[in-house]
Amino acid sequence: MKKGIIIKNLTKIFLINNNSKIVAVDNVNLEVEPGEFVTLLGPSGCGKTTLLRMVAGFETLTDGEIYIGEENVASLTPDKRDTAMVFQNYALFPHMNVYDNIAYGLKIQKVSKPEIKRRVQKILDLMKMNDFSNRVPSQMSGGQQQRVSLARALVMEPGVLLFDEPLSNLDAKLRIHMREEIRKIQKEVGITSLYVTHDQSEAMGLSDKIVIMKDGVIQQIGSPREVYQKPENAFVAAFIGKANTISGTVLAKDGKTYTIDIDGKPHVISSKKEYEVGREVEMIIRPESIIVGKEGYHTEVVKSIFMGENHEYEVRWKGQVLQISEPNPYSKRTYEVGEEMSIDFDETALHMI
Amino acid sequence: MASKKAHKDRNMRDLRIGSNIAIMRKVLLDPILFGTILLVLAIVTMFIVFPIANILKESFIYKGAISLHHYTEIFRLSYNKEIILNTFKLGITVSILSTIIGFGFAYASAYVKVKYKKLMNAIAILPIISPPFVISLSAILLFGRVGLISKGLFGIQNANIYGFRGLVLVQVLTFFPVAFLVMVGLLQQIDPSVEEAARDLGASRWKVFTTITVPLMAPGIANAGLLVFIQSVADFGNPMVIGGNFTTMAVQIYMQGIGSLDMSGATALAILLLLVSVSAFIVQKFYLGKKSYITVTGKVSRQRELIEEKNIVQPLSFLILLTSSFVGLMYILIPIGAFVKIWGVNNTFTLDHFKYVISIGIKPIVDTTSLALIATPITGILSMVIAFLLIRRKFIGKAYLDFTTMLSIAIPGTVVGLGYVLTYNKAPLILTGTGTILIIAFVMRSMPVGIRSGMASLQQIDPSIEEAASVLGASSKKVFTSITLPMIKPAFFSGLVYAFSRSMTLVSTIIFLVSAKYSLLTVTTMSQIDQGRIGVASVYSTILIVIVGSIILLMKFALSKMGVSADEIEL
Numbered sequence: 001m002k003k004g005i006i007i008k009n010l011t012k013i014f015l016i017n018n019n020s021k022i023v024a025v026d027n028v029n030l031e032v033e034p035g036e037f038v039t040l041l042g043p044s045g046c047g048k049t050t051l052l053r054m055v056a057g058f059e060t061l062t063d064g065e066i067y068i069g070e071e072n073v074a075s076l077t078p079d080k081r082d083t084a085m086v087f088q089n090y091a092l093f094p095h096m097n098v099y100d101n102i103a104y105g106l107k108i109q110k111v112s113k114p115e116i117k118r119r120v121q122k123i124l125d126l127m128k129m130n131d132f133s134n135r136v137p138s139q140m141s142g143g144q145q146q147r148v149s150l151a152r153a154l155v156m157e158p159g160v161l162l163f164d165e166p167l168s169n170l171d172a173k174l175r176i177h178m179r180e181e182i183r184k185i186q187k188e189v190g191i192t193s194l195y196v197t198h199d200q201s202e203a204m205g206l207s208d209k210i211v212i213m214k215d216g217v218i219q220q221i222g223s224p225r226e227v228y229q230k231p232e233n234a235f236v237a238a239f240i241g242k243a244n245t246i247s248g249t250v251l252a253k254d255g256k257t258y259t260i261d262i263d264g265k266p267h268v269i270s271s272k273k274e275y276e277v278g279r280e281v282e283m284i285i286r287p288e289s290i291i292v293g294k295e296g297y298h299t300e301v302v303k304s305i306f307m308g309e310n311h312e313y314e315v316r317w318k319g320q321v322l323q324i325s326e327p328n329p330y331s332k333r334t335y336e337v338g339e340e341m342s343i344d345f346d347e348t349a350l351h352m353i
Numbered sequence: 354m355a356s357k358k359a360h361k362d363r364n365m366r367d368l369r370i371g372s373n374i375a376i377m378r379k380v381l382l383d384p385i386l387f388g389t390i391l392l393v394l395a396i397v398t399m400f401i402v403f404p405i406a407n408i409l410k411e412s413f414i415y416k417g418a419i420s421l422h423h424y425t426e427i428f429r430l431s432y433n434k435e436i437i438l439n440t441f442k443l444g445i446t447v448s449i450l451s452t453i454i455g456f457g458f459a460y461a462s463a464y465v466k467v468k469y470k471k472l473m474n475a476i477a478i479l480p481i482i483s484p485p486f487v488i489s490l491s492a493i494l495l496f497g498r499v500g501l502i503s504k505g506l507f508g509i510q511n512a513n514i515y516g517f518r519g520l521v522l523v524q525v526l527t528f529f530p531v532a533f534l535v536m537v538g539l540l541q542q543i544d545p546s547v548e549e550a551a552r553d554l555g556a557s558r559w560k561v562f563t564t565i566t567v568p569l570m571a572p573g574i575a576n577a578g579l580l581v582f583i584q585s586v587a588d589f590g591n592p593m594v595i596g597g598n599f600t601t602m603a604v605q606i607y608m609q610g611i612g613s614l615d616m617s618g619a620t621a622l623a624i625l626l627l628l629v630s631v632s633a634f635i636v637q638k639f640y641l642g643k644k645s646y647i648t649v650t651g652k653v654s655r656q657r658e659l660i661e662e663k664n665i666v667q668p669l670s671f672l673i674l675l676t677s678s679f680v681g682l683m684y685i686l687i688p689i690g691a692f693v694k695i696w697g698v699n700n701t702f703t704l705d706h707f708k709y710v711i712s713i714g715i716k717p718i719v720d721t722t723s724l725a726l727i728a729t730p731i732t733g734i735l736s737m738v739i740a741f742l743l744i745r746r747k748f749i750g751k752a753y754l755d756f757t758t759m760l761s762i763a764i765p766g767t768v769v770g771l772g773y774v775l776t777y778n779k780a781p782l783i784l785t786g787t788g789t790i791l792i793i794a795f796v797m798r799s800m801p802v803g804i805r806s807g808m809a810s811l812q813q814i815d816p817s818i819e820e821a822a823s824v825l826g827a828s829s830k831k832v833f834t835s836i837t838l839p840m841i842k843p844a845f846f847s848g849l850v851y852a853f854s855r856s857m858t859l860v861s862t863i864i865f866l867v868s869a870k871y872s873l874l875t876v877t878t879m880s881q882i883d884q885g886r887i888g889v890a891s892v893y894s895t896i897l898i899v900i901v902g903s904i905i906l907l908m909k910f911a912l913s914k915m916g917v918s919a920d921e922i923e924l
Contacts, residue, residue: 058549058658078552079560085553091546095568104564105554149550156554 002192003069003082003159005032005055010064012050012216024050026216028064032160032194032209037186039195039203042213043239048196049164051213055194056162057081069159079108084153085162089169090145092137098124098148099133105156123155126185143174150182154189161186163195167202179205200240204228212236228286233353237284244287244322245353246345250279258352263297263318267345271352281352287312287325289349293333296344301335315341386829390748393739397754400797401761404772405627411775412620423621433605437625440586440602443517447524448582454525455532455577456570458673462533463540466659467670469677476677477530479684482901484858484875486590487894488523490882491683493595494690494891496522500697501686515597523591526680528584532577539573540566545657558660572641579637583630587765589861590875594882602626603767603861610771611865620775623768634763687898690891706888710896717893721874722900724788725856728795732852736800737845740807741837745816762801766861769797774865786868794863795856802855803848810844811837846912850905857901 012025025047032038040048053059055066057078066073073081084105092101099120106116124130127147137145146166153161166182167175183206186193197203203210204224212219212227212235220232231237234245248262257270260281275281288310302321303314311329315322324343326332335341381387415422427433458477461467495502496514513519543566551561567574592601600608602622610619660666690696694703742748743755773794777784784790814837822836823829838845860875867876874897881890 056549056553058552077557078549079555079557081553083553085550087546087550089544089546091544091550093547093551093565093569095571104551104556108555108560152550152554162553 001069001157001159002034002190004034004036004067004192005030005160005194006065006067007031007051007055008065008067010051010054010066011062012047012054012059013062023216025054028216028218030211030218030221032192034192035190036208037183037193037195037206038209038211039197039207040211040213041197041200041203041239042219044198046213047216048198048213052162052164052194052196055160056083056085082159083162084156084158084160085164086146086149086153086166088165090137090142090149092145092148092152094137097134097136098129098140101137101148102152102155104152119155123151126154126188127151142170143178146170146178147181150185154185154191157191159192161191161193163193163197165196165198168197168199175202176205182206204240210240212239214239229349230351231284231353234282234284237353242287242323242325244285244290245282246285246320246322247280247282250275250277250281253277260350260352262345265296267347267350269347269350269352273352275352284351284353285345285349287323288327289346290322290324291344291346292324292326292335293342294344295342297342299341299343301337301339301341304335304337306334313341315343317343383829386746389738390742390746390750393735393742394750394754396735397757400773400793401757401764404769404776405764407776408620408623408627408768408772411617412624414617423618426618427621427625433622436600436602436605436622439517439599440626440629443520443524443592443599443601444582444585446521447528447585448578450521450525451529451532451581452574452578454529454676455534455581456536456574457669458529458533458676459536459540460566461669461673462537464657464660465666465669466661467666467673469670469673472677472681473533473673476680477534479680480527480530482854482858482905483684483898484590484878484894485527485588485860486594486875486879486882487687487898488526488683489519489591489594490878490887490890490894491686491690492519492523493882493887494686494696495683497697513597515595516599519595519597520592520599523595524585524588526683527588527591528581531584532581535577535580536570536573539570543569545655558662558665576637576641579633579641583633583637583763586626586630586633587767587861589765589767589864590879593860593879602629603765606767606771607864610774616771616775619771623771626765627768630765631760631763634760638759684898687891688895690887691895693888696887703888706886706892709889710892717872717874717877718896718900720871721857721897724791724871724873725795725853728792728799728856729849729853731792732796732799732803732856733845733849735796736803736848736852737807737838737841738833739800740804740811740841741833743804744808744811745819745837758801758804761797762805766798766859767865769794770862770865773862785866786870788871790866791863791871791873794866795852795859798859798862799852799855802851806844806848807841810841814840846908850908853904853908854901857897 007028007030010025010028010030011023014022014024016022028047028051030038040051042048050059054061055068055073057073057076057080061074064074068082071082093104096104102120102123103116106119111119120133124133127150129144129147129151132140132144132148137148140148146169149166163182167178170178179202186206195203195206207224209221210224210227211221214235220227220236222230227236228240231240231243234243237243237245246262248260248267250258251261251266252259253275256272257268258275260267260269260283262283269283292313297317299315299317299322301313301315303312305312306329309327311326311332311334313324313326313335315324322343412423413419413421427437458473462470462473492514494500496519498513500514514522547569548561548565551565552558556564586601587603588601589603589607592599592604593607596604603626606619606623606626609615609622691706692702692704693699694701694705739754739758743751743758773790774785776782777790784793818840819832819836822832827835858875860879863873864876864879867873874893878890878893878897881887881893
């Protein structure tokens with residue numbers, strides 16, 4: 001039975017040497033719908049793993065509430081919670097073979113032998129790991145071990161599946177492969193998933209919803225598209241992809257549509273937020289949303305690198321450096337360092353923060 | 354990593370094409386290296402292999418002819434059969450009990466938030482700095498005929514601590530720290546997330562303990578049990594002091610060899626004892642060593658969340674405090690016993706025992722300390738040189754050196770003692786009765802452990818660092834003294850501390866070798882106990898513990914001045 005997660009005003013404070021303390025998770029509110037795939041994303045030390053471990057029951061709560069389905073789990077030990085976890089270092093039982101590893105939780109639940117066999121077999125089929133059932137962990141590669149770890153969690157048919165940076169110990173190619181596999185299986189089984197990572201492309205590739213954290217505080221919750229295109233603040237913008245921050249002044253306001261003056265030229269931008277006329281605002285523009293060669297602003301090229309699928313420039317403009325990424329460089333002219341380049345901003349991509 | 358692999362590949366290639374000739378040429382080109390190898394091989398042959406070979410040879414000779422007489426004699430006499438049975442019975446009992454207590458200590462130390470961790474570690478070090486029979490001595494003070502608990506507390510007349518039960522008590526208290534230290538290291542290496550995974554899959558704490566922790570530790574538990582078994586069967590001091598009519602093989606070898614002057618009669622028993630402890634060691638080293646699961650789980654990913662539940666912490670803390678205070682009491686009693694007139698009969702304060710010790714001479718104190726101080730640096734340097742050769746150099750005879758020095762860890766002290774007496778009391782080399790043979794015994798008894806810890810720390814140093822030095826023009830001697838030795842300094846100095854304590858407290862081997870010219874503290878103490886002078890024995894033991902303790906502190910202090918932190922020096 002897939003279940004939702006509701007986290008209310010959750011706080012975790014670690015005491016260090018009695019006098020100093022660290023606020024690892026700071027008044028966090030979060031809702032995960034049943035069947036949803038939600039990723040906690042942030043730099044190391046942002047509290048994402050602590051949050052996950054509190055949901056699993058490995059860390060006690062300093063304050064707040066956690067509901068899994070209808071149940072308040074704050075006082076339950078990990079074994080009493082309807083969760084299963086996939087660990088960063090797989091955490092397989094080294095003294096058991098693949099079959100026994102996967103069957104472990106079912107045996108604890110005293111599921112009948114034939115039923116265990118049937119369910120383990122089903123998972124092995126799903127993971128295409130039938131040939132491995134007699135292997136022990138030391139005879140398998142990291143990727144294979146992580147699949148067993150996922151199978152061991154899935155076989156429990158938990159209300160919530162938790163992932164603690166499961167791909168970070170794998171090499172780059174395998175990571176992308178496993179990422180797709182996790183996404184596929186999660187869609188197939190339809191299980192509620194909470195996933196921790198510090199890799200933004202992993203978060204983008206997997207999630208229905210991304211939660212971006214910094215210093216224990218949630219910065220933004222949104223779909224991959226939202227957090228990329230409409231970042232709440234400069235931290236989110238910079239953490240998800242590359243971003244330029246430029247400033248301008250509000251000239252006029254018509255409902256949710258604003259006219260912004262950027263270096264003497266008006267731009268029409270829509271925003272959900274309220275800004276007064278005459279106020280100075282900051283805007284985010286992604287490197288690929290700066291149009292090269294269109295008459296708008298004059299800049300000087302300070303860096304020019306051919307990357308294959310795109311051409312990356314850094315240009316000096318108004319005392320700041322802008323990053324530009326021009327896609328499909330095949331059919332376009334190349335600017336060298338020192339050359340003058342005229343650019344303009346794609347108005348639909350300008351986002352006020 | 355890459356360089357290590359390259360190094361290994363090159364070694365493989367060397368072995369393939371160069372074979373022995375290339376190795377020999379390399380060694381011959383370096384006279385210092387060549388000389389050192391010869392010297393080391395000679396030492397090991399003369400003082401480890403040759404004495405054992407002599408026992409073996411002697412055991413098959415009866416009245417000048419080759420015969421199985423000594424062996425058939427063992428199995429003919431029911432008395433001898435009983436001794437063999439006794440040894441196994443004791444070894445197995447002590448091994449099981451020590452492993453259980455040691456596991457409790459180790460689990461508490463690694464998994465539970467108990468308060469007494471420092472106390473536990475201190476208790477674990479005590480057996481190393483004290484002579485092996487100290488607990489026996491205090492057991493007599495506590496449970497003997499006039500014991501503090503037996504007579505004082507319960508008013509039992511003529512309580513008998515001597516025998517199997519007393520021996521089990523003292524050996525368990527002496528050897529459980531060994532099991533504790535082995536297992537606490539292994540428990541700390543278990544990745545906490547493996548247990549968290551089980552917990553997450555619905556297992557209770559108890560279920561995690563029985564289905565994950567204990568099975569993962571199974572090889573380690575067996576390992577600890579075998580180590581204690583080896584120590585128990587090889588133990589000479591305790592059975593000698595408190596065994597009473599319960600004789601073990603180690604004691605019988607001495608009784609027959611020295612007591613009844615029947616050296617060749619003792620040889621067969623010595624060979625049997627050797628077989629028992631060496632085969633236990635081989636099982637431990639080569640079978641269990643390879644079976645470890647813990648290495649599979651890889652690096653510990655995060656610190657373990659210690660168990661804080663009161664219903665686990667409190668009873669465990671209580672048991673640990675109880676056991677630790679009991680062991681502590683055993684040691685505190687010794688200095689107290691030194692100041693009591695006649696223990697249990699006339700408990701008034703006295704300095705008589707000290708006066709007596711001074712009147713009969715402080716010769717044992719001076720002799721023991723000076724001989725141990727001579728043996729210590731020799732042991733230290735020899736251990737590191739051998740460790741270096743075994744890890745970093747290839748030469749003919751390397752496997753032999755590796756095997757003999759490792760196996761000598763498992764050779765019981767009494768067997769070595771018998772071997773030395775058999776080998777070095779006749780021409781061409783008469784060493785019995787000299788200080789030299791005592792120093793040799795000290796060195797050979799503490800060297801194997803020093804070699805192993807040296808090897809362990811050398812293995813962690815990338816060989817390319819030493820190669821860099823020799824590329825820059827350093828000779829092999831210069832590489833060793835200017836690069837290798839400084840890097841293994843902590844292992845070297847803990848080796849020194851160990852060598853000194855071990856030499857000071859050694860009984861089994863040297864009891865065969867002492868003479869009128871040199872008297873040693875441990876042997877003197879044992880004969881005082883034997884004569885019933887418990888007070889005097891307590892004085893000697895106290896002095897011994899004080900000397901060892903203060904030299905260790907002094908070394909640690911000197912080393913901290915030299916830039917080696919006290920934490921790096923492990924005991």
